Amino acid sequence: xxxxxxSYNILAGGxxxxxxxxxxIQQQQPDVVALQEARSRSNAEALAHQxxxxxxxxxxxxxNKDHVVWLSHLPVIHTENxxxxxxxxxxxxxxxxxxxxxxxxxxTHLKAGQNLEGEQRRVAEVQAILKLLQAxxxxxxxxxxDFNTIxxxxxxxxxxxxxxxxxxxxxxxxxxxxxxxxxxxxxxxxVDCYRALHPFTPEDTSYTSHQALRVDxxxxxxxxxxxxxxxxxxxxxxxxxxxxxxxxxxxxx
Numbered sequence: 621x622x623x624x625x626x627s628y629n630i631l632a633g634g635x636x637x638x639x640x641x642x643x644x645i646q647q648q649q650p651d652v653v654a655l656q657e658a659r660s661r662s663n664a665e666a667l668a669h670q671x672x673x674x675x676x677x678x679x680x681x682x683x684n685k686d687h688v689v690w691l692s693h694l695p696v697i698h699t700e701n702x703x704x705x706x707x708x709x710x711x712x713x714x715x716x717x718x719x720x721x722x723x724x725x726x727x728t729h730l731k732a733g734q735n736l737e738g739e740q741r742r743v744a745e746v747q748a749i750l751k752l753l754q755a756x757x758x759x760x761x762x763x764x765x766d767f768n769t770i771x772x773x774x775x776x777x778x779x780x781x782x783x784x785x786x787x788x789x790x791x792x793x794x795x796x797x798x799x800x801x802x803x804x805x806x807x808x809x810x811v812d813c814y815r816a817l818h819p820f821t822p823e824d825t826s827y828t829s830h831q832a833l834r835v836d837x838x839x840x841x842x843x844x845x846x847x848x849x850x851x852x853x854x855x856x857x858x859x860x861x862x863x864x865x866x867x868x869x870x871x872x873x
Contacts, residue, residue: 622849623694623718626650627727627764627838628867629826633659634667640862642670648854648869652716654727655689656709656766664689678712678727679703688727688765690714697722706748708732708741723844724756728765734781734795742769742801750808760844763810766826766865768835769801771815774824776833784830797833811845813838813870814853824853826868828860838870849873 626648634641645653645667653673658664661677664687668675673691678701680687686709690696698715708731715724728749731741753761770776776797806812814837818824826836840848851870859866 621719623652623723623872624648624650624869625652625654625725625762625764625838625871626867626869627654627656627766627836629656629729629766629836629863629865631657631863631865633657634663634863635660637862638663638666638670640858642667644854644856644859644862644867645671647856647858648867650869651693651718652714652725653691654712654725654764655691656686656727656729658687658689659685661687667691676712676714677701678710680709680729682709686729688712688729690725690727692716694718702752704748704752706741706744708745711749711752721760723760723762726753726761726763728763728767730766730768730801732768734768734797736796736798739769739796739798739800742767743804746801746804750804757841761810761841762844762870763805763839764837764868766835767801767837770797770799770833770835771802771812772799773815774834777825777831780830781832784827784832802837805839809842810839811842811848813840813845813848813851814868816845816848817851826853826865828864828866836865836868838868840870840872844872847872
């Protein structure tokens with residue numbers, strides 16, 4: 621039996637796009653799903669009901685209430701929300717049973733902003749997360765979510781990114797794309813599942829509206845990464861309209 625994990629930033633709670641989002645998720649047949657920007661608890665619960673999955677809610681403390689959620693087909697034996705003060709949103713933990721083995725799953729949504737100030741905050745966030753994850757170092761772990769930062773070898777499309785900022789009516793300073801966060805996770809022994817299986821596609825994107833940069837990740841502890849069999853970014857037609865992010869999934873065997 622494989623373990624398929626999907627992570628999905630559903631944009632502002634999903635709004636009237638829930639049928640599309642549900643269809644995108646169903647097509648991937650995941651065992652567990654992490655949602656970011658789950659601003660509407662009722663919408664997230666409706667998704668769980670439509671997908672016949674259990675529902676675990678992680679309340680965030682930012683202004684936009686960018687909550688995170690875990691949905692699961694697998695038995696959930698432990699849940700805990702970690703709204704650490706340094707986190708822009710929160711960190712939601714569940715523990716599931718897969719083939720009789722407990723697996724600790726975490727999802728988060730780090731601070732936005734492609735500048736040094738944003739990256740410094742994300743560094744502090746990941747340092748706090750890694751400290752918490754050390755308590756689970758003897759078991760298999762997965763950390764997923766929207767990290768709002770790029771891998772050291774990725775090549776962002778700066779002009780495309782700036783055009784999106786303009787379209788949103790946001791300020792458009794030249795983005796700096798600092799790369800200090802992902803190395804912290806790699807040095808701690810976590811494996812970027814996508815990059816491990818796609819080492820030669822540095823231009824990949826997480827966004828549906830522009831081919832600019834990859835910010836959504838699935839990290840596995842080294843113990844679990846040995847069983848990584850597949851990982852990809854879902855780009856089906858429905859995914860183009862369901863959110864401003866494509867979902868990313870990884871499978872372990």
